[in-house]
Amino acid sequence: MLRDSADRPLVIGHRGAPGYRPEHTAPSYELAFRLGAExxxxxxxxxxxxxxxxxxxxxxxxxxxxSSRPEFAARRTTREIDGTELTGWFTEDFTWAELSTLRATERLGALRQASASFDGRYPVIRLRDLLAxxxxxxDEGDRMLRLVAEFKHASHFDALGLPLDELFAAELDSAGWGRGDERLIMEAFEPTVLDRLGVRGVRGSRVLLIEDTGxxxxxVLASGRQAPPYDSFATESGLYALAGRFDGVSVGKRRLVGPARRGTPAEVLGGADLVDAAHGAGLSVFTWTLRPENRFLAPARRHGAARGVWGDWLxxxxxxxxxxxDGIxxxxxxxxxxxxxxxxAP
Structure with missing residues (x-):
């Protein structure tokens, strides 16, 4: 039987180990596990x-x-994604055979030159590749390792006839993961796709991502201006309303260690108060993303002015x-x- 770590919080490699290798590549994920990610x-x-x-x-x-591939120059286009107009190249305009010819680059390469030094070496990969x-x-480590799958822009893909929940269930089946198990955690900024995963019988924890704003x-598509904002889920009543529907919430670290935004209603919780209230409702709490560079640290924890230098990350x-x-x-x-x-440590 695989052993599971009893230590908490769970340490989750965010898109692998992008501090060292370009995010979402096979070497990034493999390195994350070698470094001890659970x-x-x-x-x-x-x-x-x-x-x-x-x-x-x-x-x-x-x-x-x-952008450097002339054969795909004509695919550059402008479209609206979740209410925001973007110009570029979009995965839904490519087949997998075409995407598989592309090579990955590190998204934060300007800050992470070590990771960016591997740009162009590794291909884009699929979910089924990561499951393997x-x-x-x-198997190699004789320990239970988990997958925290985040579903991006589910409503957008629904409108294109590409329901992410349906595609995900099919991928699990083909990879031998069946309908999922305790290794699987699913998260999204849109609660509807999490509901649909439950209806499909996909097993595993379902976690609502709570953005800092918006x-x-x-x-929004369902209720327009009457739609509840993310802040409404970070209240005691909002957390209890999620209990029984989902298994946890995941918040940006600013809600835990950053200053409250101006105009934030008094009932919106932060820090240990938010975590305690969620636990009281039977919900787990995850947070994102912990990074060591000055650019991402609170001002008081920065060392010098260079954005890429590591500050008081510890x-x-x-x-x-x-x-x-419960998870970082x-x-x-x-x-x-x-x-x-x-x-x-004592």
Whole structure:
């Protein structure tokens, strides 16, 4: 029987280990597990022929070499994604055979020159490729490794006839994962796709992502200006309303260790209060994304002015862990494990 880590919070390689290798590539995920990650998180988007691929967004000019490929120049277009107009190249305009010819680039390459030095070496991969990596790493390490699958722009893909929940269930079946199990965590900024995964009988935890601002796009489509904002889910009543429907919530780290936004209603919770209320409602709490570079740290934890220099990442990581969260998303899995070990040391 595979052994499961009893340590908490769960350390999740955010798109693999993009602090060291370009995100969403096979080497990034493989390195994440070698560094000790207990789970990895892919972002899922669809191709024109219904293949789930791993990319930060469905617009891929910032994460692949597509803009330098003359054979795809005519695919550049402008369209509206979740209410925002974007120009670029979109996965839904490519078949998997075409996307498989592209090479990945690190999205934060300007800050992470070490990771960006691998640009152009690794191909785009599919969900089924990552499932095989998880299975192989789990067997090699004799430990349970988890997959935290994030569904991106589900309403957009629904409108194109590419329902992500249906495609995901089919991929699990073909990869031998059946309908999922305790290894599987599913998350999305749109609650509707999480509901549909439950209706389909896909087993595993379902987690609602709570953005710092704004409103879930699926709720905007359904209710317009009457749609509840993300802040409404970060209240005590909002968390209890999610209980029984979902298994957890995932919040940006600013809700846990950052200053409250101006104009935030008093009932919107933050820090340990948010975590305690969620736990009281029977919900797990995850947070994203813990990164060591000055660019992503609170001003008081930065070292110097250079954006790519590492600041007091350990102090910030520990402050997040001290709120009692159940899982942390990290770009450098080894740093997440170090922070957890230091936090738990006498």
């Amino acid at each position: 789970a990895v998180e892919p972002d899922l988007v669809a191709t024109r022929d219904g293949v789930l691929v791993l990319r930060h967004e469905n617009e891929i000019s910032g994460t692949t070499d597509v 990596i998880v299975d192989r790493a789990s 409103t879930p796009w699926d709720l 102090g910030e990581f520990r402050a997040v862990i001290e709120t009692g969260v 998303f990290v770009d450098h899995p080894d740093l997440g494990l170090e922070a957890r070990a230091v936090h738990g």
